[in-house]
Amino acid sequence: MSRHSGLAERVGTPLYVYDLDRLEAARRDLFAALPDGFDVFYALKANPHPEIARALREGDGPACRAEVSSAGELSAALEAGFPADECLYTGPGKTGPELRGAIARGVRLFSVESLGDLRHIGAAATAAKVVTRCLLRINSAHAEATSSIRMTGVPTQFGIDAETLPDVLPRLREVAGTRIVGAHFFPLSNAADEDSLIAAFENTLAVAAGLRRDHGLPLELLDIGGGFAVPYGTPGRRAAYPKLKSALRDALDRHFPDPTDRPRLACESGRYLVGDSGSLHCSVVNIKESRGRTFVILDAGINTFGGMSGLGRLLPVAVEPQSQDGDDPAGPPRPAAQTASLVGPLCTPGDVLGRRVELPDLAEGDLVTVPNAGAYGPTASLLGFLGRPAPAEALVRGEELVSLTRLEQRRVDESGPL
Template sequence: MTRYTELAERFGTPAYVYDLGRVAAAKRDLFAALPEELHLFYAAKANPHPELVREMCGGEGRGCRPEISSVGELAAVLEAGADPADVLYTGPGKTEEELAEALTHGVRLFSVESPGDLRRVGAVADRLGVIADCLLRVNSASATASTSIRMTGVPSQFGFDSETLPALRDELVGVAGTRVAGAHFFPLSNAKDEASLIAEFRHTIGVAAQLQEELGIPFRFLDIGGGFAAPYAVAGERPVYGTLRAALAESLDAHFPGWRTGAPRVACESGRYLVGDSGTLLVGVVNLKESRGRRFAIVDGGINTFGGMSGLGRILPVSVEPHGTDAPPEQIASLVGPLCTPGDILGRDIKLPALAPGDVVAVPNAGAYGPTASLLMFLGRPAPVEVVVRGDEVLSASRIQHTRGYEYGRGTR
């Protein structure tokens, strides 16, 4: 019996297993790849489980700062013990209610996407008698590296078009309740290799320096984004970046000579790289069938369990590791979930062992974009169990609870 079959028997399936030892290792590797003066934001959307956030922001070694995009993520990072003063609040649709809650809890750093977003932050901050430091998120007119997800250089709900910012300068610096503190870039996700990542960072730093000069606003804070790669739902190892530290330092020295002493403070951000390989998804085989010459292995967790990115077409096909069977891969079949929709597919025509009902299969590198990125409410099935371990020690097991049914109110005539 393997460790995963033991956990599946103990807690049931579907289940996620998160190893905090792997979180600590990823954090250590990424900090080692960056100049020691840089801050590192953890994008809570990748996995907001409080125990993972606690390991990320505290734990061994240096700690990350939380980057959030909702009051739900704010609650998670506060439960994990994060300092609200360390939080960066991002997102294009921040409402006044959300802003009031964040500011009341002590969040003071916001990424703003447009003049209207800046005014909204300012109105709430001014009403509460505080000042919000705002980073202008920049949608650069150009980019360099190729990537699976391009976040800049195209029309977007994210960020100010870089070519429009100089003309907006006076409008942006005069908003009550706010202070323009610097700029925020996030040009790409999942760079194809280290050379591409370095090229994109160099481009971003150059654009930021030019923008600072055009605006005439000394940046106190500069977030240059991320793009760190990691395998997702397939076997493989995340890269270790050996030349990034020197390349970043060289570029920052050239464009922002005071960065080593905090003028400006510089940050990167990451999500999947930091938590992706900490997680394994365990699903149980429910049924096997053939239909018009194709095989299907039906498991008890589908897009309701691991579906956020699958629904966007970004993870097909997954790879699986068998547990509870010694049979080698010997057939091609589709791995499908239990939902009554043909879209409930985790892997289409992939290599699978000779499975039987009751077997457990594991999806590796599944620590990011799991339950909270999935269709948890669809068909009212329970959320997967989330088991947190450190090595062989089980630290906790929990399940996200969602309300079943509806609360009806009386209408008025």
């Protein structure tokens, strides 16, 4: 049984449980791995629950800032208490209405993906009679990390190709309602190891320093991106980065040797901050055999833990080893008794959470736990498919239940003449 099995039995499943103590430990660990003076933007796309975001802003130690990419995420950030003028608004498809709304609510810092994107920001700012601060997102020509999810060095909707910046920078500087104050990089996601992460960050610092030196790119603020890793939906621990702080200090000394002329540094993280704080508890609905294969059917599927499933999410999800000693997490794990596919309740063969998963001996009604499920959970899933209710989300601190919520979808009837 898992630590939160009693809560799952009381509330029902599927149930996400987010442990605020783990959340705050991740924040402490990330700030401790970085040189002093770094800003950390929390990417709300990983988990926009306002209480999750609030916990990353409050409490002991340095506070995170918010990175948002939609009006909904901005609302969650503001509800969590983040000042609007300290939020970073990102994304390649910012529309006129959302830009006007964000500026009206006080957002002044934007990441820019292209000249057209900057012009849209400028038009909204000019209409509001304000000037926005803008970071140019740079798509570097080369990517250092080859074993992680590459986010740069390839044709993409994200960022301005670095080789084109000398030609486009004069036009970028001329856009009314905007002031270029720095650069934004995001070279990789979920780095395979610490060396990959360090190589990516060192390359980013070198590219940024070269663009400033050779082409006059303003660098008041430099966001070097993320890539901090944590397992997703499988047992394991958050990555540790014992070499990162000294490696970044050395790279800054090489590329920005004058501390008085050094940009303010920032990075961003979503999954690392929240991933291991969450667990998904679900119930076994049925177990069946089909042509020599076993299928364990759960009440949670890709509508509950889709995690970018429609975008080719990597399988398999695995369950947390169950203890033989009740709720004692130190008890010996129950050995695997079978290999089966974990599938959900939806009427589609695509509703598969994991294939060839090693499982204990399970029966109908048993609870199983998917660990490291704090990032890319309900809001990254197919919540509306087949009209099933969203899973409940519980926040706990120690043995205290802090809040219990559930997302709801509602149709808005605005019938009338066209």
